[in-house]
Amino acid sequence: MKKKRVTKLIVNHIILLTAGALSGLIALLLVHLLPVSPMQSHVYWSLEMIEKEFSDEVLIDGYRSTLTGNFTDCLMLEHAVYSSKEHTLLEQVLHMYRRESYNPPEGGDEDGWQPGNSLKDYLIGAPQSREVSYSRYWHGYLVLLKPLLLLTSFNTIRLFQSAVQLILAGWVVMALCQRKAYPLAKAFLLSLPFLFFVSTYASLSLSICFYVLTAAILVQLKMDRLLSRRGWYGLFFLMVGMATVYFDFLTYPLVTLVYPLGIYLYFHVSTFKKDIIGIIKNSVEWSIGYVGMWAAKWILADCLTGSTCIQDAVETIFIRTGSAQGYSKIGGFFSVLAKNFQPFLNWCYILIAILFAVLFFAGMSKTFFRKIKSNLPGAASYFLLASYPFVWFFLTQNHSEQHWQFTCRILAASVFAVISGCCVLLRNIPSREAPVSF
Structure with a gap:
């Protein structure tokens, strides 16, 4: 009886995890069907504010933990507005491709990898050196972020x-x-x-x-x-x-x-x-x-x-x-x-x-x-x-x-x-x- 109960518990967990993963994948596929042109326009309108915070601006000077998280936010925004004919819808959702601009390191810059500049260059159509993926995460935030950027x-x-x-x-x-x-x-x-x-x-x-x-x-x-x-x-x-x-x-x-x-x-x-x-x-x-x-x-x-x-x-x-x-x-x-x-x-x-x-x-x-x-x-x-x-x-x-x-x-x-x-x-x-x- 105990063995059956444990087996049932394991099966229920596998079913829930499978259902959750498939539901999450379907939700991402659906929001990626939304038109990206309005989203790109809305992010472009905010570019002036975003540029001021390329280096993870803090809201209160001297307190690093009040940072705006702009480094990661720029990644999120580019994932939301990125579109490429080189990949299928499924590939884009599972691998989350984006274009990346490489700038020679200056001072404390981190290997020239700057998501803010990459986002800006993508929006204005500037040449970008390579395409990269960020497949480790689900990026489920796009289920909400994409519809919001479609509106405002x-x-x-x-x-x-x-x-x-x-x-x-x-x-x-x-x-x-x-x-x-x-x-x-x-x-x-x-x-x-x-x-x-x-x-x-x-x-x-x-x-x-x-x-x-x-x-x-x-x-x-x-x-x-x-x-x-x-x-x-x-x-x-x-x-x-x-x-x-x-x-x-x-x-x-x-x-x-x-x-x-x-x-x-x-x-x-x-x-x-x-x-x-x-x-x-x-x-x-x-x-x-x-x-x-x-x-x-x-x-x-x-x-x-x-x-x-x-x-x-x-x-x-x-x-x-x-x-x-x-x-x-x-x-x-x-x-x-x-x-x-x-x-x-x-x-x-x-x-x-x-x-x-x-x-x-x-x-x-x-x-x-x-x-x-x-x-x-x-x-x-x-x-x-x-x-x-x-x-x-x-x-x-x-x-x-x-x-x-x-x-x-x-x-x-x-x-x-x-x-x-x-x-x-x-x-x-x-x-x-x-x-x-x-």
Whole structure:
């Protein structure tokens, strides 16, 4: 009986991953049928703004983590508007070709590879030295970006993003409060600065995980009872992992796991042992969805076009999961931590930390020690979640060191988990419906 159940579970996962991969492929094929001429015109209208940010402009001088992500955004925009008669529709979708301009390196330029110049040259019809592909990722963001560019310019999309992201953040807080999850609402709000929410709207690439995160939370809060009753929570985390890798560029994906896990713990509290089992099970499901959906992209590319996408992806994985440059695995880990903590070592975050510390100790003064002791097992599960970003940094040292300007946002998950754990620790009444002390 147990063997049959395991077999059925494996089959269900394979079916879901296959269905997700085929649905994702079909969606990309459909949006690539849209006319690109209006999209090219709309991006061209925004070229003046884009040119000012070719070198990853920052919104607040001196704070590299408020960057607009223009380097990657230019790649996304060229993928959205690129058209070539040399490739079939399927080849373009699976390999994501684009033209590239090569400029001799000057100073700190990276081998002359400048996506901003490539985008500009393509739009104005200037000669470009070569065509390249970027087949490692799904590029699922094009399912939304192409229709938007069909309607309006990149400038307008930025303005639209600022409104949508504010609405989504407010919606999440209201939804948490409606479920009387006040500690999580406070933790979510206090973690937003660590996601650099003030600058996220300005970047296409750095907005993706925020959209997946908030969408996942809203779906989870709406369907929590159904997911629990039917035993579908594992499948929920599987699909969140699939959605993350489909849309994202490997920016700060871990937040789409930790935040929903924190919400899961809050509404399904049990013994510490069962909490840990739930964390592990759902983390594995998310990982299967993330890795499985990503691998499906490589398999589709190789099987349908005869490419070597799998080989390229595996080689890149070995590089990105290697130790930080010039360090051993342990030494590299501490180097990565130093770089990713660097954006938060300023008075903005020090003041936020002081504010939280004052509120926490004020809450402790109103809570009997025996209550804190009885709440400790529940809080400990959240403190375990707070360690997830550190595990991620250890496993992805090369990537997290080179791209600390945006991988540092993963630490927002630790902030959310720690604050949630502290709020649970200070509950006056051991009930999920009870208000916290602050």
